[in-house]
Amino acid sequence: MSIQSLLDEVETLKMEYDKFERGNKSAGTRARKSLQNIKKIAQDLRVLIQDSKKTDDEE
Numbered sequence: 214m215s216i217q218s219l220l221d222e223v224e225t226l227k228m229e230y231d232k233f234e235r236g237n238k239s240a241g242t243r244a245r246k247s248l249q250n251i252k253k254i255a256q257d258l259r260v261l262i263q264d265s266k267k268t269d270d271e272e
Contacts, residue, residue, distance in 0.1 A: 216258070218254055219251065219254045219255065219258065222247055222250050222251050222254060223247075223251065225243075225247050226244055226247035226248060226251065229241075229243040229244040229247060230244045
């Protein structure tokens with residue numbers, strides 16, 4: 214996981230949400246899926262950062 218994957222997913226969310234606001238209901242489903250992916254990526258990054266902090270503290 215990387216910051217770039219998070220940024221890519223946010224860009225996807227922006228595109229799908231714009232479509233949803235123009236009346237495309239299917240885009241709403243895709244936007245919600247993107248939000249779930251963002252949540253997962255963010256959690257993975259949090260764990261990665263925390264693990265990195267722990268290993269730095271142990272040294």
